[in-house]
Amino acid sequence: MFDHVRIYGEPLRCVDCLFARQRIGVFGVQLISGFSTSNIRGDLYGGLTAAVVALPLALAFGVSSGVGAIAGLYGAIFVGLFAALFGGTPSQVSGPTGPMTVVMAAVFTQFVAIDPNSGPILAFTVVIMGGAFQALFGLLRLGKYITLVPFPVISGFMSGIGVIIILLQLGPLLGHAAPGGVIDAVEALPAFIEQTNLSALLLGLLSLATLFFLPRRLATLIPSPLVALIIGTLLSLFLLRDDSLTVIGEIPTGLPSLQWPTFNADLFQEMVQAALMLAALGSVDSLLTSLVADNMTKTHHNSDRELVGQGIGNMVAGLFGGLPGAGATMRTVVNIRAGGKTPISGSVHALALLAIVLGAGPLAENIPHAVLAGILIKVGIDIIDWKFLQRLHRAPMFVVVLMLLVFGLTVFVDLVTAVLAGVFLANIITVKRLADTQIAAVQVISDADDEHDLLNARENEVLRQAAGRILLYHFNGPVSYGAAKGIIQKLQQAQKHDALILDFSRVPMIDVSTAMAIEDMIVDSQAACREVYVIGTNDVVHNVLSRMQILRLLPERCLHEQRESALEAAYSHLDKVIAG
Structure with a gap:
């Protein structure tokens, strides 16, 4: 009966009903x-x-x-x-x-x-x-x-x-x-x-x-x-x-x-x-x-x-x-x-x-x-x-060093320096580990001779027909600013292609740093006369790319919801360019 009441932004659930009378004060404010x-x-x-x-x-x-x-x-x-x-x-x-x-x-x-x-x-x-x-x-x-x-x-x-x-x-x-x-x-x-x-x-x-x-x-x-x-x-x-x-x-x-x-x-x-x-x-x-x-x-x-x-x-x-x-x-x-x-x-x-x-x-x-x-x-x-x-001797070396560093700074320097230094170092290492995981999760697919579980039969067929001219860059999971530089370096290792497809179908969110890295990928590919396609962006990813004015670098025909349609569009465009 109290589900419609919100207290400090939180709904008052049924489990709270025991104290409901005492908890609600004037105009529903929890006193x-x-x-x-x-x-x-x-x-x-x-x-x-x-x-x-x-x-x-x-x-x-x-x-x-x-x-x-x-x-x-x-x-x-x-x-x-x-x-x-x-x-x-x-x-x-x-x-x-x-x-x-x-x-x-x-x-x-x-x-x-x-x-x-x-x-x-x-x-x-x-x-x-x-x-x-x-x-x-x-x-x-x-x-x-x-x-x-x-x-x-x-x-x-x-x-x-x-x-x-x-x-x-x-x-x-x-x-x-x-x-x-x-x-x-x-x-x-x-x-x-x-x-x-x-x-x-x-x-x-x-x-x-x-x-x-x-x-x-x-x-x-x-x-x-x-x-x-x-x-x-x-x-x-x-x-x-x-x-x-x-x-x-x-x-x-x-x-x-x-x-x-x-x-x-x-x-x-x-x-x-x-x-x-x-x-x-x-x-x-x-x-x-x-x-x-x-x-x-x-x-x-x-x-x-x-x-x-x-x-x-x-x-x-x-x-x-x-x-x-x-x-x-x-x-x-x-x-x-x-x-x-x-x-x-x-x-x-x-x-x-x-x-x-x-x-x-x-x-x-x-x-x-x-x-x-x-x-x-x-x-x-x-x-x-x-x-x-x-159990300190069983912990990873970085954890031991971090703990002892904060301990020493707390005792012999001051508490502010200890906490700030500890949090900064811990976050730097955490960001690095997350970035490595995110970069490793990126799949770069161009080999026409391999069957890829990620792709359906038609998508594999298009890649085989393209004979390596299409590079599919598949992001897997969230991509943070720590991984931005790494994803560009990973792309630079695969230069033999005529079209690049950036697949965001499994990306729940990106940040501005990642969006700027995406822009560099698009600009560099276009400078090398490569077609770039963006597919599978959800509302969050699409809004970030739009606000940073990155999607305007691409024509409408290069924006797709499905991977299969993007592969076929890329293959068809490449055939027209070759025929022309």
């Missing part, structure tokens, strides 16, 4: 994707469980970013709430993630170093701009393209992010302040080891051990990050009592104040670049988590709507001084396993964290940095793509 009160108990429990998992991670990400623990909580609250309300993955829980925190730390450090006074505001303006770009990606319906990044690039990138997180947390684990970047962390490591704070190291290692070895039965009741946080904090307060331990310190309570965006004309290019990086990374991170949620719930998310929701969440987070976020895989999995299915669970997760900020902020002030470092090192270890690394 909250997948909203339903039929699973309220599971959503409440899932949201609360996800909040318990998110609390220590948000604090750790906030401290790691350099902005402060409260920024991590604000990010979890605002991104979590608005991405749930306006996103396209009902069961997804969003908030600060490892990759987003790494980028935000770099952005914050960059702008504070340039201008200590306005740098923090510029950094949060970048977060707002990144959210706006994300929403724009969704409105432009780019969601389906963002997850097309090749797997070796994603693997190298994510593994690099994991290593960055680990290297940056080695300092706090040993009782020292986190260095500004990866190179600084590596250079400072010998001094950190030499001046190790044993209390901090003990707490960090205890946190790591808790995360790795907490019994699974207990972990289902209380998430291991929270257990590590509680044990480490209590141990530092009542047993160690080491004044040299650095702790989170004062955490503001109450609602955050609004921070209007500020722009700097001299830094605008850097701000746009950083915002695009946040937007691209957040989009990939979120949509990959959406795929995990789909696999667990046997549903299908709306990629474009998810980008809009994530963008709105990040814009609001930036306005209130929160870290940027994305779909968080760990929190989403915990939510689904605890029974969360609809956006209510993501909203409950955010509201529960808001309640903590409003009333329980002082309880987190004594959490040692070393405990958070242990939690984040576990996050970094989990982000590394161990599954693919274990």
